[in-house]
Amino acid sequence: MLTSWTLPFITPTLVRNYFALCTILLAPLALFVFFVTRWPKPRPVEPRRAIAFRPSAVPHKIDTIVIGSGSGGSTCANLLAQSGQRVLVLEQHDKTGGCTHSFRENNCEFDSGLHYTSKAISQATTRPGAIMDFMSRGKQEFTPLDDPYDEILFPAKEEMDSYANVSRATHQMPSYHFISGQRKNVESIVNQINKDDVQLKMKANAWMDLCQDIHKGFIALGISRILPNWLHFLVKPEIDRLMTFASMTVRDVQHAVFNLGFTPGKLARLRVCPKAPDGYDSDHDLRRIKGVLCHPIGDYAVQPRDATMAAHGVTMVHYIDGGSYTVGPTQNISIRNSSVVRSYGGEVMVDATVREIIVEHGRAVGVRVSNTSELNKCTCEEEKSKITVTEIRAKNIVCATSIFNLYDKLLPQDLPVVKKFHDPKQRSVRQSNGHLFLFCKIKGDATDLCLPTHNLWYFHKYDVDTAFDEYFANPTEVRPPTVYIGFPCTKDVTWKKRFPNVSNCILISDGLYEWFEKWANKPQGHRGQDYEDFKAKFSSHLLDILYECVPQVKGKVEYYELGTPLSEITYLASFHGGSYGTQCTPSMFDPINRQWTTTPHTAVPGLYLGGSDAFLPSVVGAMYGGVLGACAVLGQLGSLRLGHALLCHLAKRLQQDNPKLSWAQAYCGAIKQFMK
Numbered sequence: 001m002l003t004s005w006t007l008p009f010i011t012p013t014l015v016r017n018y019f020a021l022c023t024i025l026l027a028p029l030a031l032f033v034f035f036v037t038r039w040p041k042p043r044p045v046e047p048r049r050a051i052a053f054r055p056s057a058v059p060h061k062i063d064t065i066v067i068g069s070g071s072g073g074s075t076c077a078n079l080l081a082q083s084g085q086r087v088l089v090l091e092q093h094d095k096t097g098g099c100t101h102s103f104r105e106n107n108c109e110f111d112s113g114l115h116y117t118s119k120a121i122s123q124a125t126t127r128p129g130a131i132m133d134f135m136s137r138g139k140q141e142f143t144p145l146d147d148p149y150d151e152i153l154f155p156a157k158e159e160m161d162s163y164a165n166v167s168r169a170t171h172q173m174p175s176y177h178f179i180s181g182q183r184k185n186v187e188s189i190v191n192q193i194n195k196d197d198v199q200l201k202m203k204a205n206a207w208m209d210l211c212q213d214i215h216k217g218f219i220a221l222g223i224s225r226i227l228p229n230w231l232h233f234l235v236k237p238e239i240d241r242l243m244t245f246a247s248m249t250v251r252d253v254q255h256a257v258f259n260l261g262f263t264p265g266k267l268a269r270l271r272v273c274p275k276a277p278d279g280y281d282s283d284h285d286l287r288r289i290k291g292v293l294c295h296p297i298g299d300y301a302v303q304p305r306d307a308t309m310a311a312h313g314v315t316m317v318h319y320i321d322g323g324s325y326t327v328g329p330t331q332n333i334s335i336r337n338s339s340v341v342r343s344y345g346g347e348v349m350v351d352a353t354v355r356e357i358i359v360e361h362g363r364a365v366g367v368r369v370s371n372t373s374e375l376n377k378c379t380c381e382e383e384k385s386k387i388t389v390t391e392i393r394a395k396n397i398v399c400a401t402s403i404f405n406l407y408d409k410l411l412p413q414d415l416p417v418v419k420k421f422h423d424p425k426q427r428s429v430r431q432s433n434g435h436l437f438l439f440c441k442i443k444g445d446a447t448d449l450c451l452p453t454h455n456l457w458y459f460h461k462y463d464v465d466t467a468f469d470e471y472f473a474n475p476t477e478v479r480p481p482t483v484y485i486g487f488p489c490t491k492d493v494t495w496k497k498r499f500p501n502v503s504n505c506i507l508i509s510d511g512l513y514e515w516f517e518k519w520a521n522k523p524q525g526h527r528g529q530d531y532e533d534f535k536a537k538f539s540s541h542l543l544d545i546l547y548e549c550v551p552q553v554k555g556k557v558e559y560y561e562l563g564t565p566l567s568e569i570t571y572l573a574s575f576h577g578g579s580y581g582t583q584c585t586p587s588m589f590d591p592i593n594r595q596w597t598t599t600p601h602t603a604v605p606g607l608y609l610g611g612s613d614a615f616l617p618s619v620v621g622a623m624y625g626g627v628l629g630a631c632a633v634l635g636q637l638g639s640l641r642l643g644h645a646l647l648c649h650l651a652k653r654l655q656q657d658n659p660k661l662s663w664a665q666a667y668c669g670a671i672k673q674f675m676k
Contacts, residue, residue: 039645040084045137045343049335050089050096053352053371055390059345062088064396064633065367067354067410068573070098071114071619072611073400074337075626077346078135080633083642087346088392089338092353092372092573097334099572099619106559108441108504112571113579114330114619115486115506116455119144119180119322121620125657127674128620130650131627136336141327143493145454148177148188149323152292152457153549173549176292180322182208189292194285203258207293208320210245210257210264214313217242219675222615225599225628226639241268246310246589248273250297251465253309254290259283280463291462298457298484300584300617301433301510303468311584314616323455325491355389357397357410357607364607366393376523396633400611400626403582403596404431404575417603427596428587432617434565434577436480436511438542441559442503445496446489449552451503456485458545472512476537480509483545505553507542513565513577524570535562580617600625600632608632647671 050069051057063085066077074096077087095101099113120126122142124133132140153173179188186204194200220238227234245253245267255276256262267273281287294304296315302308326332338348351372358366370387378384399406407421420426442449460479461467467481489495489503513520516534519527539562547554565577582588582597595603600614608614610629612622631639650673651666661669 037641037644039641039648040082042082042137043343045336045339047335048339048342050091050338050348050350052094053090053349053369057347057349058390058392059086059088059347062086062346062392062394064088064398065090065392065394066398066400066610067357067367068098068400068611069096069334069338069348069350070400070572070611070622071100071333072614072622072626072629073098073398074100074334075131075135075623076398076400076610076629076633077348077626078337078340079627079630079642081341081344081346082135082645083630083634083638084344085346085633086344087341088394089341089346089348090352090354090367090369091348091350093571094350094372095331095334096338096348096350097331099622100330100333102329102331105439105561106441107499108502108559109329109488109499110439110504110506111330111488114326114333115484115488115508116145116149116323116325116491117142117618117620118318119149119324122324124653125650125673127650127676128623130646130653130670130673131623132333133653134646134649135340136333137340140333140336142324143327143491145323145325145491147179147322148454149180149319150178150295150455150457151452152176152178152295152459154291154459154462155548158462178295178319180320182212182320185320189289193288193292197285200285200289203261204289204293206263207254207257208316210253210267210309211313211316211320213264213268214242214245214310215317217245217310218314218616221598222624222628225601225615226631226636226643228636242310243589244268244271245313246308247586248309249276249586250294250304250307250309250312251276254293254304258286258290280466287462291459291464294459294464295457297464298482298508300580301435302584303465303481305465305468306585308584308586308588310589311616315618318618318620325488328492328494354410356412357399357406358391358393359412359415359604363605364397366391367397368392396606396608398608398610398629398633400609400614400622400629401573402431402575402578402611403609403613404578405573406602406609408575411604415604420603421596426592428590429582429585429593429597431575431578432580432583434511434513434568434574435579436509436538436542437563437567438507438539438546439561439563440505440507440546440553440557442489442505442553443501443556443558444503445501446487446503449503449556451487451490451505451550451553453487453490456549458483458485458549468510471510475512475515476534479541479545482509483542484508485546485549505546505550507546509538509542511538511565511577516564516566516577520566520569524566527566535564538562581612581622582617584617600628647674650674 064087066073066089069089069091077089081087102111121128122144123129153175176192177188190201217238220235224235252273256273299315300311352369353372354367356368369390374387407418411418460481471478471481485507487505519531568574568577597613600609608629610626614625614628647670650670654666654669655661
């Protein structure tokens with residue numbers, strides 16, 4: 001009876017052809033899924049520091065050379081190594097880490113650039129935390145800072161000048177606390193200014209909402225750097241909105257939001273921000289809240305009148321849920337990254353100055369390297385020309401040491417792209433400003449001295465632009481506009497065990513390369529007494545501010561040393577002593593500059609960017625730049641493979657937090673976290 005139901009046109013040949021067709025159609029998809037989901041098995045990793053450069057130790061058959069071992073370079077090298085590449089990292093300093101390295105002087109330890117970061121990086125179930133956790137195999141720990149994580153202090157004179165009735169003011173330094181969470185933060189700040197002003201609170205929330213809009217735009221921008229061009233329409237609306245805000249300055253946007261009552265939506269629709277008038281704001285409360293909400297300015301070092309709102313907004317959101325600090329020295333980050341690179345057959349070398357990137361037939365194919373220590377002994381260019389140069393070849397070159405070093409020093413100057421970079425009509429971005437760093441050793445235990453466990457920010461005036469203008473006009477006689485004051489000894493939970501009865505402090509203020517340029521050609525440690533006398537004037541101002549903000553340390557500072565933009569050149573190879581790569585002005589996002597910054601790609605085949613210029617300044621911004629640099633090297637399929645590996649890692653962490661989650665739920669949750 002069953003044969004009566006058999007369809008006469010289904011023959012064995014037809015069935016075979018059907019399965020053959022399915023195989024032909026599904027095989028590429030199966031291969032694609034197999035490739036994307038197959039990530040190399042983790043290898044055992046033991047802590048291994050970098051070695052000094054010597055030609056005999058260079059690995060054979062290198063896939064990628066990474067120039068610079070800062071946050072961006074280390075991230076890029078780590079991810080490429082885990083993807084299966086043999087990577088060589090070359091660092092000009094005698095320590096890896098760039099701005100994440102730490103050093104010891106006078107039996108005390110100091111961090112060089114990572115003074116604190118976002119709370120999110122301490123949590124393995126967030127995007128930045130998952131990336132750090134993936135790279136360090138869960139070994140790099142951070143301690144979240146208690147609230148308030150930041151406190152802004154103004155001179156008492158500023159409070160008295162803000163009121164006609166001086167009796168309302170006190171002689172204490174007015175302070176404002178930054179605490180975790182957007183709404184709580186707004187409540188805290190507004191309550192310290194005028195808790196009864198409902199309109200002020202609404203405007204402050206509108207300001208924070210605008211910052212969140214900018215943050216979402218940067219997520220879209222990062223995704224666009226990985227997507228193929230034909231899929232850019234998926235993120236174009238968010239990027240267009242970001243570019244609208246990026247064209248506005250912080251001062252102008254503050255005027256639009258707080259004086260004119262603009263919402264983020266209205267600003268986006270107008271596409272042009274009303275110009276803020278010059279001079280002081282006549283409304284005392286508005287003047288104060290504008291000054292306080294300039295708070296993240298220290299993380300990108302541009303005064304409000306010149307700063308792009310994009311940098312300010314994304315930095316504001318970066319810390320919106322609080323701050324954190326490393327467990328142990330910040331140096332551990334680069335040591336762990338170096339260990340991973342070496343465990344996969346690569347190498348990390350210090351004392352290695354890349355003198356030139358080799359370009360043949362228009363493609364980057366290698367580098368020429370000399371020992372930094374040998375170059376430092378030279379007194380003229382003729383002597384440097386006699387130093388041994390080693391040529392190293394690789395399939396890919398990643399520059400993680402700023403676009404200005406790349407196009408001014410590393411690439412052959414006769415390349416068309418280099419000439420284009422130096423053409424003012426083709427590029428208008430410039431290097432960021434530098435800083436002054438005062439490193440202090442303090443006698444006594446931090447708890448006994450009641451040192452703050454949070455960060456302090458000294459702002460010289462509520463009108464931050466005026467403070468900058470007065471300082472830049474007369475830097476040795478006028479106090480700096482902003483000063484960061486941090487105590488790593490109270491934030492690192494291992495400090496007391498490692499340095500009993502010793503505390504440390506670092507103060508950071510703005511400093512221009514031009515002030516120190518006349519000593520730039522003299523070797524470190526031999527710049528003369530006039531250089532030391534000049535530095536002493538800045539040290540005196542910073543110590544006065546320290547004693548004013550933390551009076552209990554007066555008389556207990558046993559040792560201090562001032563670092564200048566020349567120090568940044570010596571130890572970090574910063575171009576003209578700039579701290580943050582490209583200066584964060586609105587021109588950074590002009591169409592003519594988008595080929596130079598916020599992208600890991602260059603016009604030279606085989607050459608990529610992998611630091612802050614590949615995405616954004618700061619340690620975490622450079623880390624994201626390193627991720628994008630790795631994606632650029634790996635290509636679109638390799639990027640999907642890397643993205644899947646990161647998502648799987650985050651999904652496992654989410655399941656550990658909540659064992660009830662299925663794998664599908666955890667993976668979807670990981671995607672959601674990466675998009676936040």
